[in-house]
Amino acid sequence: MLLKSFLKCQSNFKHLTEPDLDALAHAFYVEDRPAGYLLIQEGKPGKNLYILVEGEVKVSRYNPLTGESEELKMIQAGEMFGLLSLADHQPAVASCVAHGPVKVGILLRTGYNVLSKSAAPIALGFQLAMAEQLASDIRHRNNTLRGLLR
Amino acid sequence: MDTALFAKEFPSLARHLGSGNVSLLLQLAKIHEIPAGHVLINDLSPVDAVYLILSGELRVELRADKESLLLGRLGKGKWVGEVSLFTEDHISSASVTTDTPTTVLSLKHADFIAAQSQHPDFVGALTQVFLDLMTQRLRASDQILQQVGEHRLAFPGSDTLLRSDDEATRRGWLKTMLKKLSGVEG
Numbered sequence: 001m002l003l004k005s006f007l008k009c010q011s012n013f014k015h016l017t018e019p020d021l022d023a024l025a026h027a028f029y030v031e032d033r034p035a036g037y038l039l040i041q042e043g044k045p046g047k048n049l050y051i052l053v054e055g056e057v058k059v060s061r062y063n064p065l066t067g068e069s070e071e072l073k074m075i076q077a078g079e080m081f082g083l084l085s086l087a088d089h090q091p092a093v094a095s096c097v098a099h100g101p102v103k104v105g106i107l108l109r110t111g112y113n114v115l116s117k118s119a120a121p122i123a124l125g126f127q128l129a130m131a132e133q134l135a136s137d138i139r140h141r142n143n144t145l146r147g148l149l150r
Numbered sequence: 151m152d153t154a155l156f157a158k159e160f161p162s163l164a165r166h167l168g169s170g171n172v173s174l175l176l177q178l179a180k181i182h183e184i185p186a187g188h189v190l191i192n193d194l195s196p197v198d199a200v201y202l203i204l205s206g207e208l209r210v211e212l213r214a215d216k217e218s219l220l221l222g223r224l225g226k227g228k229w230v231g232e233v234s235l236f237t238e239d240h241i242s243s244a245s246v247t248t249d250t251p252t253t254v255l256s257l258k259h260a261d262f263i264a265a266q267s268q269h270p271d272f273v274g275a276l277t278q279v280f281l282d283l284m285t286q287r288l289r290a291s292d293q294i295l296q297q298v299g300e301h302r303l304a305f306p307g308s309d310t311l312l313r314s315d316d317e318a319t320r321r322g323w324l325k326t327m328l329k330k331l332s333g334v335e336g
Contacts, residue, residue, distance in 0.1 A: 011238065015266065084292075087285040093292045116281070124266075124274045128236075131277055134284040135236035139243045141291045142221075146214045 003030055003105050006053055010078045012132045016125035023122055027115070028105040033098045039082075040096040046085025048106050052077050055102030061094040073140060074099065080133045086112050087130075151176060151204075151255075159204070160227055166279065171272045178265070179257040186250050190230065193245035197234040199256045200280075203227065206252025211245050221291065223249070232280040233287075235259050 004025035007013045016024060030053060033039065039050060042061055050057075057075040062068075072094055075081055085092045086109060107115075115126040153172045157164035164172050181204065184190060191197055193213045203226055210221045210230070221244060224230060234240045240259060266273045 084285060084288055087281065088289060090289065093289075093296070117278075121270060124270050124277070127274060127277045127281060128266075131236040131281055131284065134281065134288060135233045135243075138233050138284060138288050138291065139237065141288060142212055142243045145219055145221075145291065145294065146212050 012129040191246040200231040
């Protein structure tokens, strides 16, 4: 499947024009990864921004109290991940592992840096997509905290 | 407020936006004076604007049933309402209440969205501000969870409570810990 067609169906990328979607799709490369593949490792610097095209990715974090890895959420197709670590240059807060075979779009840090700081129209569409993903992540996180209160 | 006063009061933001965008922000946004104790944003309710705090102090909380968790206090130069700006339903993810008499600059979500086609440079500059802000908020929120998980706060008796087989005891400890972390309880 062409990545452009996939991106076009995602609400996060609704701000992008056809030519911008084309250009953005070319900035990503798409890879298949097997079940159990470690895409992001907790505590390590982020290298890439990912968009999940097919399958599911499990987000988990080591809990030193139990000594076990605890699942935080399951990423579904259309969601981006790896953004926080790329944006603030701090280590990843959780690990992301393929839960079954997955297809992911991968944007290297260099591409992310160009798109996140540029004033070009394609960059604005990309930045709005990033903002929507971060807002969604904050809402999910706050819901987790809210659940702990109950 | 004019652009010169804005630049004096908020130099970093003014430099980032540029004078043209500051002027546009001041045209589009309105100043509101709010008394202490006013709920500016209700948790899990629709929000129609993003606010820059010009003066005063506000607290940001999560609410669940009768419990609340203080996420932080915000003052001059901080923004609130940006998370709902970037969600489809524009529903808030926390409540924001004034602790003191407060003045805010209110930019309607509808005006921000309309500006995407008319003033992309303005929207791009503000979006970068919000991206940085949300990154900081997500990281800060994550640290609360991390601290709970790692039991970094000194809390007498917590080891015994954590080893307890009683679910209610463990949950009671967790709530107390969350409140301690949030600052709701001293």
